[in-house]
Amino acid sequence: MENALREKPGCEIPEAPSARRKPVSLAREQYIDGILRGDRLILARAITLMESAREADREIAERIVEDCLPLSGASIRVGITGVPGAGKSSLIEALGQHLILTRREKVAVLAVDPSSRLSGGSILGDKTRMNGLAASELAFIRPSPSRGSFGGVAQRTREAMLLCEAAGYRNILVETVGVGQSETAVRDMVDFFLLIALAGAGDELQGIKRGVMELADVVVINKADGANAPAAESARGEAENALHFFPASASGWKPRALACSALSGKGIRELWECVLEHRAATRANGWLVRSRREQTRQWMHETIEQGLRQRFESHPGVRSRMTALEQEVVEGRITSFAAARALLDLYSGSGPKG
Amino acid sequence: MENALREKPGCEIPEAPSARRKPVSLAREQYIDGILRGDRLILARAITLMESAREADREIAERIVEDCLPLSGASIRVGITGVPGAGKSSLIEALGQHLILTRREKVAVLAVDPSSRLSGGSILGDKTRMNGLAASELAFIRPSPSRGSFGGVAQRTREAMLLCEAAGYRNILVETVGVGQSETAVRDMVDFFLLIALAGAGDELQGIKRGVMELADVVVINKADGANAPAAESARGEAENALHFFPASASGWKPRALACSALSGKGIRELWECVLEHRAATRANGWLVRSRREQTRQWMHETIEQGLRQRFESHPGVRSRMTALEQEVVEGRITSFAAARALLDLYSGSGPKG
Numbered sequence: 001m002e003n004a005l006r007e008k009p010g011c012e013i014p015e016a017p018s019a020r021r022k023p024v025s026l027a028r029e030q031y032i033d034g035i036l037r038g039d040r041l042i043l044a045r046a047i048t049l050m051e052s053a054r055e056a057d058r059e060i061a062e063r064i065v066e067d068c069l070p071l072s073g074a075s076i077r078v079g080i081t082g083v084p085g086a087g088k089s090s091l092i093e094a095l096g097q098h099l100i101l102t103r104r105e106k107v108a109v110l111a112v113d114p115s116s117r118l119s120g121g122s123i124l125g126d127k128t129r130m131n132g133l134a135a136s137e138l139a140f141i142r143p144s145p146s147r148g149s150f151g152g153v154a155q156r157t158r159e160a161m162l163l164c165e166a167a168g169y170r171n172i173l174v175e176t177v178g179v180g181q182s183e184t185a186v187r188d189m190v191d192f193f194l195l196i197a198l199a200g201a202g203d204e205l206q207g208i209k210r211g212v213m214e215l216a217d218v219v220v221i222n223k224a225d226g227a228n229a230p231a232a233e234s235a236r237g238e239a240e241n242a243l244h245f246f247p248a249s250a251s252g253w254k255p256r257a258l259a260c261s262a263l264s265g266k267g268i269r270e271l272w273e274c275v276l277e278h279r280a281a282t283r284a285n286g287w288l289v290r291s292r293r294e295q296t297r298q299w300m301h302e303t304i305e306q307g308l309r310q311r312f313e314s315h316p317g318v319r320s321r322m323t324a325l326e327q328e329v330v331e332g333r334i335t336s337f338a339a340a341r342a343l344l345d346l347y348s349g350s351g352p353k354g
Numbered sequence: 355m356e357n358a359l360r361e362k363p364g365c366e367i368p369e370a371p372s373a374r375r376k377p378v379s380l381a382r383e384q385y386i387d388g389i390l391r392g393d394r395l396i397l398a399r400a401i402t403l404m405e406s407a408r409e410a411d412r413e414i415a416e417r418i419v420e421d422c423l424p425l426s427g428a429s430i431r432v433g434i435t436g437v438p439g440a441g442k443s444s445l446i447e448a449l450g451q452h453l454i455l456t457r458r459e460k461v462a463v464l465a466v467d468p469s470s471r472l473s474g475g476s477i478l479g480d481k482t483r484m485n486g487l488a489a490s491e492l493a494f495i496r497p498s499p500s501r502g503s504f505g506g507v508a509q510r511t512r513e514a515m516l517l518c519e520a521a522g523y524r525n526i527l528v529e530t531v532g533v534g535q536s537e538t539a540v541r542d543m544v545d546f547f548l549l550i551a552l553a554g555a556g557d558e559l560q561g562i563k564r565g566v567m568e569l570a571d572v573v574v575i576n577k578a579d580g581a582n583a584p585a586a587e588s589a590r591g592e593a594e595n596a597l598h599f600f601p602a603s604a605s606g607w608k609p610r611a612l613a614c615s616a617l618s619g620k621g622i623r624e625l626w627e628c629v630l631e632h633r634a635a636t637r638a639n640g641w642l643v644r645s646r647r648e649q650t651r652q653w654m655h656e657t658i659e660q661g662l663r664q665r666f667e668s669h670p671g672v673r674s675r676m677t678a679l680e681q682e683v684v685e686g687r688i689t690s691f692a693a694a695r696a697l698l699d700l701y702s703g704s705g706p707k708g
Contacts, residue, residue: 066689073686155691213599214565238599245567245596293684300683303694308662311702329654330647332427335420337509340657348665 035167047160051145068166075165079186080175082196087222090262096133108169111144112176154185187215199235225261232259251287317346389521401514405499422520433540434529436550441576444616450487462523465498466530508539541569553589579615586613605641671700
């Protein structure tokens with residue numbers, strides 16, 4: 001299966017180094033040319049370069065992103081989340097097909113999920129169900145990076161987004177299963193956020209995680225087909241009532257609830273029209289530009305914070321004392337600031353690379 | 355008015371330095387003795403010391419908190435928020451009176467609100483309406499610190515909480531009007547979070563800020579008296595329906611909606627019984643201990659982050675370049691990581707105090 005998927009350049013799966021034929025090294029200009037041409041294989045390799053642990057790779061990768069920067073930004077960025085089982089993959093497949101077949105537009109699908117420790121790579125299960133989309137030349141599908149802290153994964157995804165935009169992808173779907181703070185991280189890098197839910201046994205919407213409903217611009221009740229259609233419509237109404245309690249977000253957009261069936265395709269067109277309506281409205285009232293600028297500014301500060309924290313945490317003195325001090329703080333034996341001061345002093349006393 | 359309030363040691367209001375008679379300096383032991391005796395004037399002065407900009411004051415203050423640490427923790431910490439006009443002050447007054455008169459327990463009220471730039475001090479409006487509580491010897495009321503960044507205010511409030519607990523205050527109410535991220539900050543330092551709302555013109559709960567409803571352990575519909583009682587009960591039902599959508603929080607507690615009238619006192623006892631029920635349940639299932647430990651651990655890491663950021667931002671090279679680089683990032687001329695790297699390199703190249 002791995003080899004078969006490897007023939008499809010839109011679907012990059014990290015393999016064990018020994019199993020992989022080493023590709024010919026590319027120069028920075030070749031990466032950029034390829035990306036601008038929309039070459040999916042080169043795009044995939046550039047993204048892999050950004051995920052590399054090697055400093056040399058990372059340096060080339062950053063130059064590539066810098067060169068692509070002026071050509072980025074011209075896409076609709078949609079974040080998608082939903083509990084496992086809500087049909088996220090099927091919905092992404094259906095949306096993607098709508099964009100490709102009906103609107104004749106390119107679509108990139110990026111995943112922001114932490115590595116599965118068991119497989120040593122990204123969670124692949126979802127990807128095998130997207131065969132239709134993965135086979136299209138207008139689609140680019142990328143599982144999440146397979147290493148690094150979560151903060152790093154979010155940064156890599158933002159960079160991948162910029163490259164996809166330079167490669168002409170006008171629609172970018174960023175998906176997450178919703179582990180930890182991933183929904184918030186995705187919300188902070190997209191223009192529109194979509195939450196997929198299911199009708200439950202009663203009125204209750206099944207499985208919506210605390211804090212996520214309020215991030216959503218639209219709540220989509222999936223599997224609104226066959227015998228489940230009435231329950232789905234009922235849940236849609238309940239969601240609409242619940243959303244009613246939340247004031248309009250800063251964009252002026254009032255969140256909605258829709259029902260759809262990824263299986264039958266019902267409601268998919270309406271869903272994308274909703275996205276386009278949000279796009280037009282937030283362009284018109286200036287929020288889109290403001291939001292993008294603020295997200296970019298935030299990205300810079302997150303990068304700084306990560307850099308500071310990384311330098312701090314890799315300091316030998318800090319590393320040797322952190323766990324013990326944390327324990328003393330948690331057990332109420334010393335104050336937070338005493339512990340923090342002890343560690344900051346260790347860090348500062350270290351010399352120029354501090 | 356200021357002088358009259360100054361006679362009541364529970365209500366400390368910062369005055370212009372020239373207008374204030376300079377109090378006799380206290381030694382650290384005198385502070386600690388006074389706090390342990392429950393002396394409100396000394397407690398207030400200790401808290402003021404912690405808010406001081408002077409390094410010398412801050413050092414004494416930290417020693418005081420360290421000495422009080424073993425005696426802290428034995429209180430119920432309740433966070434309270436609500437939009438202006440929801441009757442937050444009246445409700446706190448009513449709750450406070452219930453604790454003092456009915457339960458014969460001490461109560462401390464701390465505020466986490468940014469300074470009012472106009473007055474140069476904390477927002478005092480609310481405090482003047484709490485005359486009843488302020489007059490009681492079992493109450494200690496503290497407006498928020500009048501200076502410093504918000505992160506600093508949250509830290510100071512946590513420290514004030516520890517001192518109040520060492521002084522024997524078994525109930526601590528931390529209030530915020532809800533500016534910026536203040537509700538989240540308060541949620542992270544209390545055991546129980548209370549949101550006050552009002553019935554609106556229709557079914558809609560008036561004024562609940564996005565993201566805050568999901569922090570609440572109880573939503574209280576205030577002003578459930580007279581002609582407004584039916585509307586309040588209706589809003590209470592709607593809130594209950596909305597809360598139904600949210601799964602139980604990590605504590606296992608299912609959020610509730612109550613109606614009350616701070617004016618008539620109706621529902622106040624029930625409200626506190628709800629707090630006590632939550633207390634008993636989260637003690638029994640171990641969540642209270644876990645939550646406090648996690649909050650303390652988080653506090654330590656926030657303190658470290660603040661220390662790192664402060665050292666970074668006060669670096670002369672960083673200060674000279676930050677605004678310009680931020681502008682270039684926001685306008686899409688350079689990448690976030692290029693800007694971050696430039697600033698981090700300026701910072702690291704500075705020598706031992708880096």
